[in-house]
Amino acid sequence: GAVVSQHPSWVICKSGTSVKIECRSLDFQATTMFWYRQFPKQSLMLMATSNEGSKATYEQGVEKDKFLINHASLTLSTLTVTSAHPEDSSFYICSARIIRQSSYNEQFFGPGTRLTVL
Amino acid sequence: AQSVSQHNHHVILSEAASLELGCNYSYGGTVNLFWYVQYPGQHLQLLLKYFSGDPLVKGIKGFEAEFIKSKFSFNLRKPSVQWSDTAEYFCAVNQDTDKLIFGTGTRLQVFP
Secondary structure, three states: OOOEEEEOOEEEEOOOOOEEEEEEEOOOOOOEEEEEEEOOOOOEEEEEEEEOOOOOEEOOOOOOOOEEEEEEEOOEEEEEEOOOOHHHOEEEEEEEEOOOOOOOOOEEEOOOEEEEEO | OOOEEOOOOEEEEEOOOOEEEOOEEOOOOOOEEEEEEEOOOOOEEEEEEEOOOOOEEEOHHHOEEEEEHHHOEEEEEEOOOOHHHOEEEEEEEEOOOOOOEEOOOEEEEEEO
């Protein structure tokens, strides 16, 4: 199956700093990647849709200036949490969509990144 | 508001017991339905999906789900669970686009 990686797997940072999380599709090209956020014992909430070569589409209530998304290549999307605060602490998960001509465009998920802001 | 509900938050079973996890959605119109599984320390994996046709869908590892349109439900079942089925299970829905809306998840613990 298709593999998606995320780096780092966990990060601890001080309040006010920025953190960059990478999402890579290792063995396929993905024109579209998705970024999710998961709070403890809660569901995955879609934050934004990342499109290669164009601006990301953010879900309602997600600050685009706070969560910067860059999808510069067909295998890499990055999420930068700018001026992080403790309330940004969460589990961030990305997925990459694989295009199939005759069937569902399945999403493959990365292992997630645990962000802790002190 | 459109939503996906999983009423079983935590299920504990012994091996060989039967499993049924509930999933209800509140979308109108045509929907695509999914069950994902997340084993401890691993990423989300697709168990099965329903787009159209036979409402009884068979997935990997002996799991199946039944779409009941009149009840807006897509419950996941397995006749006999194994210890290795211990994981978090998520129901998800999408409509027309690839955006997935997830339920809150059900944690399944299977004891030998």
